Amino acid sequence: MKLKSWPFHLMLLPSLIFLLVFSYVPMAGIIMAFQNYKPWLGFTGSEWVGLDNFRYLFDRQDSMEVIWNTLFIAVFKILFNLAAPFLFAILLNEIRRNGLKRSIQTLVYLPHFLSWVILGGILLDILSTDGGFVNRMLGSAFGIEPIPFLMDGNWFRFTVILSDIWKEFGFGAIVFLAALSNVNPSLYEAAEVDGANRWKQTLHITVPALIPITVVVGTLALGNILNAGFDQIFNLYNPTVYEKGDIIDTFVYRTAIISGEMGFGTAIGLFKSVISLILILTSYRLAYKWANYRIF
Template identity: 45%
Template sequence: MEQADVTAIPRATRKNRRLGDRLWRERYLFLLVMPGLLYFIVYRYIPMLGNIIAFQDYSPFRGFVHSDWVGFRHFRTIFSDREVIRVLGNTLLLSFLQIAFAFPVPVVLAVMLNELRSERFKRVVQSIIYLPHFLSWVVVIGIATIFLKTEGLVNRLLDLMFGMEPISFLQQPGWFMPLIVLEVIWKEAGWGTIIFLAALAGVSPSLYEAAVVDGASRWRQIWHITLPALRSTIVILFILRLGTVLDSGFEQVFLMLNPFTMDIGNVLDTYVYFKGIQQADFSFGTAVGLFKSVVGFILILAANRLAKRFGDEGVF
């Protein structure tokens, strides 16, 4: 027994020394990682402690310690308040429209760009479709407002070409969600194409050459080579997108809202702002945010497990 204890001490010492030597040897790499690590610790993980107010009747004047505990009362409100249920329905509908129409666009663009033979033309098209990503939503909504207002360019063209009366795109509730989806496509589709083009860069040209020898048309090459090469990437991004199904983009929706579109356009993100910030109901706003996070986490786990069942790698 004594001999075992004596031999165990140098082994632990050697292990600590090896760890210390490795940290010193790779110190520049750890210094490079440190800013990003500190960012997540300070701005992501530490603020999670504030979720405790979702179970309290929080008052800024009484603080975390002295505020009254209410348990799951705020979470029950999410499923009992008609206004919250309506807002939740708006959020799910908008997320479904974005997944159905905005999510496939980068895939289509990547396939189309991959089929271009002129590298110069391909680079020009890539630059054009990437540029909107670098514009803020304030600029994008400003451009949309200029084009779509009653006396804007779109209504003038409709009047000149078809003799149509001006359409109130920004005031009619029926146009709200289609405009949101179109703005997302215009702004983010080009940037999302980068990921799919990177996946296609790993496809061996010999596969296309063999397909040409076998007499496969361009459509057959896309169906049997290009799209299967994108399958894993599509699955991973789709899983990650499901994790944000209750996030509709606060800034964009908030800037598009007006009294005419409030009923159809008010989503969870904007509702939390109006309820939690403007009305100072911090506990309920935190409860809604925590509810969104839990739902997103469950959807990611379910989608990841389903993807693995069908033979894909998934996210983890």
Template identity: 65%
Template sequence: MNKLKKKKQKPKWNLQRNWQLHALVLPAVIVALLFQYLPMAGLVMAFQDYEPWLGFLNSEWVGLEHFRTMFTYDDARQVIWNTFVISILKIIFQVLVPLTFALLLNEVYHMTYKRTVQTIVYLPHFLSWVILGGILLDMLSPETGIVNQMLVGLFGIEPIFFLGSNDWFRPVVIISDIWKDFGFNTIVFLAAITAVNPQLYEAAVIDGANRWKQTLRITIPAMLPIIIVVATLSLGNILNAGFDQIFNLYNPLVYETGDIIDTYVYRVGLLNGDFSYGTAVGLFKSLISLVLVVAGYRLAYKYADYRIF
């Protein structure tokens, strides 16, 4: 029997047939080109002694001088250290707190109460740090803040200047960040819990396992892939300590422990007009973040079989 096997032909790209889809994507492509790729030409300032009136073409070329300067300044080293400390603490608690809360919320059987709590903890995620910063400034004020009024009235403790103390500023930043965003990650973990096979719990009940043992032996192991994905993908943000949050909360009194790379670049590059040095610091941060993003995706693929491409 001679049967001719027809080869499957790949569909040809037809702009005339699919022009509506391309037109739909075009605005997003234009915005990305204008605001993401075109400004990257300004990175050349990191290697120049840039002067605005001379422009890119006529400014003096200094090579890696600004990068060497960055590591000789005590302020720059302190800023890099602050960024690492704040970012690492945020990553750790933004995994542990939502995970713990999701496990506890999963044990609630009253659906109305469960959904109400879930909505309440999720709401701060939609508020900007401009609004939340104002709320925290009022709440933590040493004179009129409700927190200090409770400390003085209930415990007789002297008022604490939370946002003006190097000892208290980092805890305030970490706790307020958890308050704002842990509701979002809680939803991610709750979705992972719902994907667990119910028959596993039924078998565990037959074997005499209580709720605590079911959580340890079934729920957490089943959630381990998504936990690894969330944790490893957070590595790419290890140098993003939160410009919006820090900018709306910090002041010169807490530069020692609260100043991060983004606020330092803003202050040095834009306010002080040292464009070349500010660009060099920002480029250093971007390169490190790129390496960590690649490493995070590799780890997520290796340990959780997660990949985008």
């Protein structure tokens, strides 16, 4: 290490300590997945049960429901959070007035910076069946009975997916807009000289320019296929939608923290972590193969 660069390495020290304390030291708790863990007995005194917690995981009906719910919600989030920024970037790219373009960008970016604690409270209020703004509007405009957006499992899934798209699509469009900024303007000029209208220019220049980054974003998203959004679900769900809305992370919280089944909860978390690691490694391999993307 060069003498001049040591201050920059020193700046990394707090982050490395944070990573060590909160990401690596807790990994010692993985041993609980193989024990009938009791907090008052600790790691050394708790009964060793081997793979019983994992067998119990696959024997429980609600465990399979939770895994399916996680996959269902996560897959649709990935698909729509890929399609929505893609389309938005194309539409925004067609706006020629820079002031209007920046204003729209700012407005759609804002929800990304709001926590789900805040947005959850807003959604609980406006989607309420008892005087919520959305149901009042639907009732007055179309005569529709109040819809239980957050009290019915199927509506809950729809609400979770749609609200996540609304929150993230603007921020997700940044990478697509960055890709479009690298497109040579002379391509559009040449296409216009050849008689191509805006639609054909978009179809034959803009869309192909976005394909490589779309492949990268899509393949890397595979690593998060078991992350359906703990913060969002936790702030919106309730016992009436557990059957359709409970995901792995909230299930771990309820079983390990609320019910005290720490060994079983750790087994679920370890199962998810191993599958996620495999998917992340696979997604990086695919990104390198299809789009020549690599970290190192």
